Amino acid sequence: MSLLSSTEFEARLRAVGAERYHNLHPFHRLLHGGKLNKTQVQAWALNRYIYQARIPVKDAIIVSRLPTADLRRVWRQRLEDHDGAKPGEGGLERWLKLTGGLGLDRAIVASEAQALPATIFAADAYVHFVRDRSLLEAVASSLTEMFAPTIIAERVDGMLKGYDFVSKDTLAYFGARMSQAPRDADFALGYCLENAKTREGQDACIAALTFKCNVLWAMLDALHHAYVEPAHVPPGAFKP
Amino acid sequence: MSLLSSTEFEARLRAVGAERYHNLHPFHRLLHGGKLNKTQVQAWALNRYIYQARIPVKDAIIVSRLPTADLRRVWRQRLEDHDGAKPGEGGLERWLKLTGGLGLDRAIVASEAQALPATIFAADAYVHFVRDRSLLEAVASSLTEMFAPTIIAERVDGMLKGYDFVSKDTLAYFGARMSQAPRDADFALGYCLENAKTREGQDACIAALTFKCNVLWAMLDALHHAYVEPAHVPPGAFKP
Numbered sequence: 001m002s003l004l005s006s007t008e009f010e011a012r013l014r015a016v017g018a019e020r021y022h023n024l025h026p027f028h029r030l031l032h033g034g035k036l037n038k039t040q041v042q043a044w045a046l047n048r049y050i051y052q053a054r055i056p057v058k059d060a061i062i063v064s065r066l067p068t069a070d071l072r073r074v075w076r077q078r079l080e081d082h083d084g085a086k087p088g089e090g091g092l093e094r095w096l097k098l099t100g101g102l103g104l105d106r107a108i109v110a111s112e113a114q115a116l117p118a119t120i121f122a123a124d125a126y127v128h129f130v131r132d133r134s135l136l137e138a139v140a141s142s143l144t145e146m147f148a149p150t151i152i153a154e155r156v157d158g159m160l161k162g163y164d165f166v167s168k169d170t171l172a173y174f175g176a177r178m179s180q181a182p183r184d185a186d187f188a189l190g191y192c193l194e195n196a197k198t199r200e201g202q203d204a205c206i207a208a209l210t211f212k213c214n215v216l217w218a219m220l221d222a223l224h225h226a227y228v229e230p231a232h233v234p235p236g237a238f239k240p
Numbered sequence: 241m242s243l244l245s246s247t248e249f250e251a252r253l254r255a256v257g258a259e260r261y262h263n264l265h266p267f268h269r270l271l272h273g274g275k276l277n278k279t280q281v282q283a284w285a286l287n288r289y290i291y292q293a294r295i296p297v298k299d300a301i302i303v304s305r306l307p308t309a310d311l312r313r314v315w316r317q318r319l320e321d322h323d324g325a326k327p328g329e330g331g332l333e334r335w336l337k338l339t340g341g342l343g344l345d346r347a348i349v350a351s352e353a354q355a356l357p358a359t360i361f362a363a364d365a366y367v368h369f370v371r372d373r374s375l376l377e378a379v380a381s382s383l384t385e386m387f388a389p390t391i392i393a394e395r396v397d398g399m400l401k402g403y404d405f406v407s408k409d410t411l412a413y414f415g416a417r418m419s420q421a422p423r424d425a426d427f428a429l430g431y432c433l434e435n436a437k438t439r440e441g442q443d444a445c446i447a448a449l450t451f452k453c454n455v456l457w458a459m460l461d462a463l464h465h466a467y468v469e470p471a472h473v474p475p476g477a478f479k480p
Contacts, residue, residue: 026472117455122361125364214475215361217357217474221466222358234461235259235453236260
């Protein structure tokens with residue numbers, strides 16, 4: 001197999017998103033279409049907190065693996081975005097404002113005790129992936145950010161229209177992500193285009209992005225199975 | 241909180257199984273009750289292969305962490321049980337006979353390519369758990385073997401009665417486990433009773449066993465969601 005051109009390589013990466021990004025998942029269609037009740041939206045937010053909490057951890061692992069100050073400085077921005085410059089700021093805090101706005105107790109959300117085990121296994125798989133695979137694959141697994149702006153715009157519009165218990169303030173998290181996600185995606189895509197110098201490396205990037213789409217999809221499958229009728233809440237998880 | 245007596249500690253461990261072991265899962269009731277079609281049984285066997293393949297890996301990690309030759313020698317027996325004394329023997333090979341008996345291609349099963357991502361995340365979580373947690377927790381997470389004999393007896397009876405495409409030969413894996421599981425469970429239980437010398441250690445064992453029950457439960461949730469009507473097969477997974 002021969003090396004793909006940059007254009008072809010980028011097109012194959014984008015094709016992964018077109019086939020597998022979680023905007024295509026039935027649960028998101030329900031969420032964005034205003035078809036869920038408040039408890040189901042709470043279950044989504046409480047479980048998605050697990051993923052949010054893992055993001056700065058996986059980013060710190062990537063920073064620890066980048067070889068130059070220039071690269072580490074760029075990626076460090078993500079840590080600041082998620083963990084903030086001071087207490088009460090940052091994306092993780094904004095997510096807790098979202099769960100709070102939905103009426104969930106902050107300590108219960110942050111304890112992770114009522115999250116679905118499948119959510120935890122999927123989010124932890126992402127952390128282990130960026131620790132155990134090559135740096136190139138770790139960076140490539142972040143490329144789902146390329147597909148984020150569309151889903152965020154749909155989500156904010158859909159949720160504000162569909163749910164009277166959701167306010168613009170509650171969804172502040174997504175406002176910040178609208179500018180952060182494309183900036184992060186551009187950098188990571190440029191890194192992969194430059195550093196995948198063999199066809200094997202390019203294929204590994206495509207597989208890493210597929211893996212990451214599977215992580216996001218599996219989290220929604222678990223939510224759907226547990227909280228959409230006929231609901232199957234596993235032992236110990238958040239109960240309506 | 242004060243130290244539990246051995247009797248009370250063991251009773252609490254057994255209570256975890258009584259509440260959370262996967263014999264209580266709706267998918268197992270369907271499987272053992274002869275209520276699935278051949279494709280659904282194939283999906284179960286193909287996905288459960290992922291778990292089987294991780295077992296000798298997690299056991300090798302535990303062997304690597306045990307401090308004495310006496311302890312390592314005992315646990316090493318599990319490696320022999322799963323990987324065999326020579327090619328063509330052992331539990332993993334017997335599992336491939338089971339999937340082969342169900343008409344699945346050996347290379348496809350072993351490639352793991354058609355397994356549900358959620359199965360892989362759950363089984364890998366078990367491997368990471370025994371690597372990253374304390375040795376006591378790693379050993380305690382194996383205690384689901386205490387509950388295995390009942391489910392195996394139910395399974396073999398139910399599957400032989402319920403499915404004309406299942407033979408006793410196909411289920412040979414479970415025959416071997418009927419004697420191995422109680423031996424392994426006795427040793428691991430004795431280890432935990434002896435080495436959990438604080439209430440915190442006892443609680444960590446109970447939490448480790450709960451975690452392991454969650455792993456098994458999440459694998460069946462994923463199967464149920466993907467393959468029981470209304471079926472939601474995620475992108476790329478085994479399709480009926």
